[in-house]
Amino acid sequence: MSHSTDGRSLRIVFAGTPDFAAESLQALLDSRHRVVAVYTQPDRPAGRGRKLTPSPVKQLALTHALPVCQPTSLKTAEAQQELAAFEADVMVVVAYGLLLPQAVLDLPRLGCLNVHASLLPRWRGAAPIQRAIEAGDAESGITLMQMDAGLDTGDMLLVRHTPIETTTTGGTLHDTLAALGGETLIAGLDALSETGLTATPQPADGVTYASKLSKAEAELDFLEPAAALARRVRAFNPWPVAWTRLDGDSVRLWLAEAEADTAQAATPPGTLLAPAEDALRIACGSEGREVLRVTRLQLPGGKPLAARDLLNAKPSRLGAGARLGQPATLEGPTGESA
Known part of the structure; x- marks a missing residue:
C-alpha cells in the first residue's frame, strides 16, 4: 500500500x-x-x-x-x-x-x-x-x-x-x-x-x-534493607501505595528515604524508633540495624499528611516502641482507592 x-x-x-x-x-x-x-x-x-x-x-x-x-x-x-x-x-x-x-x-x-x-x-x-x-x-x-x-x-x-x-x-x-x-x-x-x-x-x-503492579506486593516487609524499602515506597506512589499494619489497621506510606550512617542497635524490624522532627523512623533490615525515614504517610480514614503534622496530632499512636507490619498477607488495606 x-x-x-x-x-x-x-x-x-x-x-x-x-x-x-x-x-x-x-x-x-x-x-x-x-x-x-x-x-x-x-x-x-x-x-x-x-x-x-x-x-x-x-x-x-x-x-x-x-x-x-x-x-x-x-x-x-x-x-x-x-x-x-x-x-x-x-x-x-x-x-x-x-x-x-x-x-x-x-x-x-x-x-x-x-x-x-x-x-x-x-x-x-x-x-x-x-x-x-x-x-x-x-x-x-x-x-x-x-x-x-x-x-x-x-x-x-x-x-x-x-x-x-x-x-x-x-x-x-x-x-x-x-x-x-x-x-x-x-x-x-x-x-x-x-x-x-x-x-x-x-x-x-x-x-x-x-511485571504488572499489584496491591499485594505493596505491603512492606521490614526485614528488607532500608534502601530497598525507600525505593519501593517511591515507586508505588501514587499507585498502589506502599502500606503496612499498625494495631491491625493499614497505614499507607507515601514518601520515605533510607537514613544514612545509622549506628542503630539491633531492634526487631518494624519497630518505631524515636521520631525525627519531620519523619517517622522505622527499624528495618534483617537485624533491625537500618532505619527507614518516612516523611509522608496516611492513617486509616485520613488524608496523606507530612509526618511532622501527624506526629504533632497523634504522638501516642506513633510513639516509639510500637510495632508495624505482620507476616506478609495477600489481604489489601481497607478503604483504599484504586
Whole structure:
C-alpha cells in the first residue's frame, strides 16, 4: 500500500488510553502531522458510582472532534477493514492496551511506532516506570520503537534519557516521561517524514520484564534493607501505595528515604524508633540495624499528611516502641482507592 505525503505532514492513526498516552496525542495535535483517527480502550466504570467513563485519550480526541474507535479486538476482519480505510501513513501506539496482530502492523505505509517508557531492552512490559525506580536504576527514558509482533521487542528508532533521582516517585517519573514521550515522538515523525530514521535492533543482553503492579506486593516487609524499602515506597506512589499494619489497621506510606550512617542497635524490624522532627523512623533490615525515614504517610480514614503534622496530632499512636507490619498477607488495606 502506498500513500503520497508531501514529505512534511504524515497521516496518523493514534492508539492509546491513559493520561500518559494523552500527552503524546496532544504533542501530535500541536505538530504539523495530521491525526485522522484515534483508537482507545472501551469506556470503563470508574469512581464511586461506577459510571462508564471515557479514557483520557478519548476525552482529548472528542474535544478536537476526531473520529474515535473503541474495538474490543483488532483481530477481526471488520476491525482491520475499518482501520485500513483511514489510509494512515503510520500508526502511533502509546499505552494502548490491545495487542496488534501482524495484519494490523502491516497496514500503515510506514508501519506502527510505539512510545515506550523505558530504555529498551530494559523493562519491557506493563510497569516500566515503577520497576525502574524500585530496582534502583540511575536513569530511565523513552524509546521510540518500530513495532513487531513481540512484546516490546521491535527495533529502536530514537532514545531519550532522563535521570532517576533519590526523590523521584512513580508519579513524578510518569509525568516527566509522558512529556518526554511526546517530544521524542514528534522528533521521530519529523525525521521519518524528511530523511527517514535508522532502525537499530535491541541488544540481546540486558532484557528485563516489568511485571504488572499489584496491591499485594505493596505491603512492606521490614526485614528488607532500608534502601530497598525507600525505593519501593517511591515507586508505588501514587499507585498502589506502599502500606503496612499498625494495631491491625493499614497505614499507607507515601514518601520515605533510607537514613544514612545509622549506628542503630539491633531492634526487631518494624519497630518505631524515636521520631525525627519531620519523619517517622522505622527499624528495618534483617537485624533491625537500618532505619527507614518516612516523611509522608496516611492513617486509616485520613488524608496523606507530612509526618511532622501527624506526629504533632497523634504522638501516642506513633510513639516509639510500637510495632508495624505482620507476616506478609495477600489481604489489601481497607478503604483504599484504586
